[in-house]
Amino acid sequence: MSAPQSDRLDDRIDAAWIWDRIARAVIFIGGISAIVFVVAIFVFVAKEGLAFIFEKLDLGFFFTSPEWRPAQEPKPEFGGLALIAGTASVTGLAMLIAVPFSLGVAIYIGEFATGKVRETLKILVELLAAIPSVVWGFIGLTILNPLIIDVFDVPVGLTVLNAGIILGLMAAPIMTTIAEDALKAVPDTYREAAEAMGATRWQVIRQVVLPSASKGLVAAILLGVGRGFGETMAVLMASGHSINIPTSPFDSARALTATIAAELGDTAKGSDHYKALFSLGILLFLVTFVINLLADVLVRKGASDRS
Amino acid sequence: MVSTASRIKLSVKDLSIRYGSTVALEGASFDVRDNEIFGIIGPANSGKTSFIRAINRMDEMTPGMEVRGDIEFNGKSVTDWRNLYALRSRIGVVFPLPVGLPMSIYENVAFAAKLRGVKGKADLDEVVERCLTRAALWDEVKDRLDSLGSLLSGGQQQRLTIARALSQEPELLLLDEFSIAVDPVTTMRIEEVLKELKQEMTIVLVTNLTQQAQRLADRTAFFLEGKVVEVGDTRALFKGQTKDPRTTHYIEGRFG
Numbered sequence: 001m002s003a004p005q006s007d008r009l010d011d012r013i014d015a016a017w018i019w020d021r022i023a024r025a026v027i028f029i030g031g032i033s034a035i036v037f038v039v040a041i042f043v044f045v046a047k048e049g050l051a052f053i054f055e056k057l058d059l060g061f062f063f064t065s066p067e068w069r070p071a072q073e074p075k076p077e078f079g080g081l082a083l084i085a086g087t088a089s090v091t092g093l094a095m096l097i098a099v100p101f102s103l104g105v106a107i108y109i110g111e112f113a114t115g116k117v118r119e120t121l122k123i124l125v126e127l128l129a130a131i132p133s134v135v136w137g138f139i140g141l142t143i144l145n146p147l148i149i150d151v152f153d154v155p156v157g158l159t160v161l162n163a164g165i166i167l168g169l170m171a172a173p174i175m176t177t178i179a180e181d182a183l184k185a186v187p188d189t190y191r192e193a194a195e196a197m198g199a200t201r202w203q204v205i206r207q208v209v210l211p212s213a214s215k216g217l218v219a220a221i222l223l224g225v226g227r228g229f230g231e232t233m234a235v236l237m238a239s240g241h242s243i244n245i246p247t248s249p250f251d252s253a254r255a256l257t258a259t260i261a262a263e264l265g266d267t268a269k270g271s272d273h274y275k276a277l278f279s280l281g282i283l284l285f286l287v288t289f290v291i292n293l294l295a296d297v298l299v300r301k302g303a304s305d306r307s
Numbered sequence: 308m309v310s311t312a313s314r315i316k317l318s319v320k321d322l323s324i325r326y327g328s329t330v331a332l333e334g335a336s337f338d339v340r341d342n343e344i345f346g347i348i349g350p351a352n353s354g355k356t357s358f359i360r361a362i363n364r365m366d367e368m369t370p371g372m373e374v375r376g377d378i379e380f381n382g383k384s385v386t387d388w389r390n391l392y393a394l395r396s397r398i399g400v401v402f403p404l405p406v407g408l409p410m411s412i413y414e415n416v417a418f419a420a421k422l423r424g425v426k427g428k429a430d431l432d433e434v435v436e437r438c439l440t441r442a443a444l445w446d447e448v449k450d451r452l453d454s455l456g457s458l459l460s461g462g463q464q465q466r467l468t469i470a471r472a473l474s475q476e477p478e479l480l481l482l483d484e485f486s487i488a489v490d491p492v493t494t495m496r497i498e499e500v501l502k503e504l505k506q507e508m509t510i511v512l513v514t515n516l517t518q519q520a521q522r523l524a525d526r527t528a529f530f531l532e533g534k535v536v537e538v539g540d541t542r543a544l545f546k547g548q549t550k551d552p553r554t555t556h557y558i559e560g561r562f563g
Contacts, residue, residue, distance in 0.1 A: 190408055191368070197400075198419070208408055212409035
């Protein structure tokens with residue numbers, strides 16, 4: 001019979017079928033490896049630090065004392081408060097600068113600038129994002145430091161203010177890019193419909209564009225916060241790196257990340273100091289995790305409130 | 308009706324619209340009278356939508372769109388309006404595809420009123436109910452005014468868009484192929500609404516459906532390939548009393 005014969009011919013494994021299988025496999029490996037890496041990093045950090053946290057670290061002391069003397073003999077002290085305060089104050093100041101700055105630039109590029117101006121600005125912003133952090137640290141050290149001493153008539157320029165400005169400038173470009181993407185994702189039909197009703201450009205932006213881009217804007221800000229927490233080199237160079245709970249922007253401070261970077265090379269692998277630094281790493285990891293979770297919850301809540 | 312029929316709402320004078328080197332409309336001249344439904348029929352790419360966009364100066368946000376000639380609104384050239392937003396607030400526009408703004412149904416309809424400066428909750432409530440009722444949507448949405456406008460069905464969203472346009476209390480309502488995404492029953496309901504609205508405002512109805520123009524329009528213009536072929540009394544045109552044979556051909560469905 002001819003019918004079964006042609007069925008057999010049609011149901012054959014051809015090149016397209018094989019390529020489909022290969023593509024699926026490659027994409028699967030790519031996707032799963034990202035998860036594997038993250039889990040592996042967490043396991044590694046946890047393995048080095050977790051046992052120390054539960055067995056030796058006095059958590060009450062860690063969160064309330066600014067005394068970070070990990071190399072002190074015979075009894076080292078592991079107080080993390082100054083480091084936490086350092087990271088929080090520098091990041092907070094950085095966000096005070098970066099949020100209005102980046103949202104302003106994003107709104108200008110996305111809603112007002114046209115043609116060549118827009119393209120040039122976008123390229124410039126992306127260029128800014130590519131400046132290595134050590135260069136930013138260098139700017140903090142050599143330009144901002146004497147400037148702050150001059151302008152505010154203070155003895156030291158390597159302070160929370162310095163690190164905050166540097167970190168704010170560092171975080172702003174990437175936040176701008178993400179925020180501008182979020183604005184671009186708002187359909188033009190919304191703008192047209194609102195403008196056709198006689199809304200001014202500002203009313204359109206304020207009442208239509210920003211609310212519907214809010215998800216992406218929150219993501220942009222939280223990405224900046226994450227950047228602030230994680231940034232090491234520039235903060236190390238610009239903050240003064242002194243263990244101290246800052247009470248004003250003109251105090252020096254020390255960040256969690258900078259502490260790890262500066263001290264890890266001097267510790268013996270497996271020593272308490274080494275493990276204490278890994279505990280700081282776990283803390284950073286947890287904070288980042290909580291920020292991301294918070295972002296997720298906010299975004300989801302926002303979405304369900306509207307529907 | 309008779310006394311106002313001769314007053315002119317829109318006066319189009321030698322209007323040409325280009326996008327770069329592409330001509331969308333050329334040398335258009337005609338008048339739209341107060342309180343009439345003015346139909347515009349014609350196949351795709353005949354310049355209908357470009358004309359609509361030129362009336363409330365949407366060309367200013369369309370890169371490459373260039374308008375020459377003049378459109379007078381109440382006897383004053385639209386380009387002479389210094390406050391563009393005031394001009395636009397007096398002209399309601401309904402686009403071919405419904406655009407539910409990303410806010411609640413209530414906020415969608417209250418938007419224009421808020422722009423006008425209406426603040427009181429009671430006043431806004433009144434605007435929302437009145438406009439949604441007029442757009443034949445109130446009964447379907449009155450229990451979920453707080454839900455997102457863009458979650459409505461296509462036909463409901465288009466009625467929401469019409470309610471929104473009405474909330475501007477416009478003198479002129481521009482409808483650009485409003486029924487493209489709407490089912491026939493809803494289309495009929497909206498058409499009934501338009502017939503009533505004619506008492507209060509002037510309506511320009513761009514449509515791909517010649518039957519719709521026949522049902523609604525007092526006078527009809529036939530646009531073809533960027534030219535206004537002719538403007539005439541709708542009943543006369545559909546009876547075959549045309550100046551240009553192409554109009555009859557189009558109406559009878561021989562091309563387009």
